[in-house]
Amino acid sequence: MMIPLREFYSLLLRGWHSVASYLTSHFYALKMRPVSGFDPSGFMFMLAFLCLTIGLLLAALDQTQKRRLSSYLQEHPLNPDFNRLERRLSNVSKYVTDKAIDHSARGGFVVEMLSFNYLSRLGFTVAIFGLTSYFNALAAVVAGWRTPHVVILTLDRSDSGEKTLPDLGHDLFKFVMSKFYGQTTYIDWFDLPDEFIAFVGTIIAVLFVVHPRRLLIIRRFTAIYAWINLLRGFCVAVTSLPDASPQCISQFETAKGAYKSQPIFPKAVYRALKVLLRPSHHITCGDMVFSGHTVFLILCAMIVTTYCNTDELNTPFTRKHWWTLPLVKYSVWAGSFLGVFAIVGTRLHYTLDVLIAIYVTIQTWYTYHWLAADNRYNFRLISWLEHDHEVHSIDHHAYRMARRTGSLSDFDIKNFSPLSPSPPSSPTSKKDK
Structure with missing residues (x-):
């Protein structure tokens, strides 16, 4: 029995809504509100903090197990039965350890990542990202108190009925929507931008798990996002513009805006x-210049542009399934473009906010990566984060192990020193390149 095409599209749309609701519910956005119903900063901070916590717990467990094992062996040095048992357990332990190292290294996990020296960089960027995210949220809240209520007059000084600043993007949507839907002048599906953010954010979260350079990407992502949050916090707080959202404009006519007089x-x-923690329960108004939602979408697009190519993700899986990289890249770019389109269409922001966010995000991304590749101006923070020999060697070693098609050799495991500028070459390294 064939299903009518209209019913099929209806089922597909309902299925997508169910999946989107399930994913966003874990980040306090099950009932997404218009205007900041989903906070990208909080989403990424929780994800990065989770990765950091797991790494610190594993590092502490590794240190604890080493101390307990050495003390136990020192207590039983002369027991022959124990020595025989020790040799058997040692063989089993070595086999399991080799297999575990082999499989983890193919995924980009190397034991050197559990060093506190390596995790301290990630911990620093996550902490700074959390602080700047709170500063950004505080600036948005203050802007909500200071949002002006404006009345746009015509040339003869009569009320034009407009409550927002003139905006070309809004005018284009008003023209198109009035032609197709009559009285509607904007997209009244206010949580539509959050749908695209959930879609793009889910892909990036999966990419963080499977990418061999996951910790490097998270470290750079949180560092860049922290700087942009700091910039946005100052921009939002210093100048308050009339909010573009109809929901925020209505606060001046209802009891919802009573807090402005306090x-x-x-x-x-x-x-x-x-x-920051529960954005679906508290909306913000007045945080116009510039768009934080657009920053998140463009950052996700920059991640796949930089790290989803054959130079940065050349593993056995991507060599076999070559189409996965273009699929991920184009999906994120499409979701980001449609998300930016929806931000203007729902009047979540002015077009100016979106354009500034796009420029600031792309410029900051390329500037940071330029300094990470060649810190010619010797910025101490960049040098500490990106140019430490141990950190650089661990990142390079993890990716090199993930590119391999065969098992790790004893030469690779025993002769790698994280303090060296570059990992030593192995007899089989030429064929891996």
């Missing part, structure tokens, strides 16, 4: 924390 502090301090 003192800003200290309530703004606690409200900012709630906005």
Whole structure:
């Protein structure tokens, strides 16, 4: 029995809504509100903090197990029965360890990543990212108190009925929507941008898990995002523009805007924390210049542009399934473009906010990676994060192991020193290149 095409599209749309609701519910956005119903900063901070926590726990467990094993062997040095048992267990342990190292290294996990020296870089960027995300949320909350209520007049000084600044993007949507849907002048599906953010964010989260350079990407992503959050916090706080969203404009005519007549502090301090952790329960208004949602979408697009190519992800899986890299890249770019389109269409932001966010994000991304490749100006922070010999060697070693098609040799495991500028070559390394 054939299903009608209209019913098939209806089922497909309902299925997509179910999946999107399931994914976003884990980040407090099951009931997404218009205007900041989903906080990209909070989403990425939780993801990066989770990776850091797992790494620190594994590092602590590794150190603890080493100390307990050495003390136990020292207590039983002369027991022959124990020595025989020790040799048998040692053989089994060596076999299991070799297999574990083999499989983990193929995925880009090397034991050197559990060093506190390596994880300290990731911990620093995650901590700074969390602080700047809170600062960004605090600036957005303060902007909500200071949002002006404007009335646009015509040339004869009569009320034009417009409550927002003139915007070319809004005018184009108003023209198109009025032609197709009559009285509607904007997309009234206010959580549509969050749908695209959930779609793109899910792909990036999966990429963080499977990419051999996952910790390097997270470290750079959080460092760049932290800097942009700092810039946005200052931009939002210093100048307050009338909000473009109809939901925020309605606060001046209903009891929802009563908080604007109350003192800003200290309530703004606690409200900012709630906005960061539970954005679906607290909306923000007035945080216009520039768009934080656009920053997240463009950052995701820059990740796949930089790290989803044959130079950065040349593993046995991607060599066999070559189409996966273009599929991931074009899917994220399409989701990001449609998300930016929806941000303007729903009047979540002005077109100016989106354009500034695109420029700042792309420029910051390329500037950071340029300094990471060649820190000619000797910035201490960049040198500490990216040019430490141990950190650079571990990242290079993890990717090199993930590119291999065969098992690891004893030469690779025993002769690698994380303190060396580059890992030693093995007899089979030429065929892996």
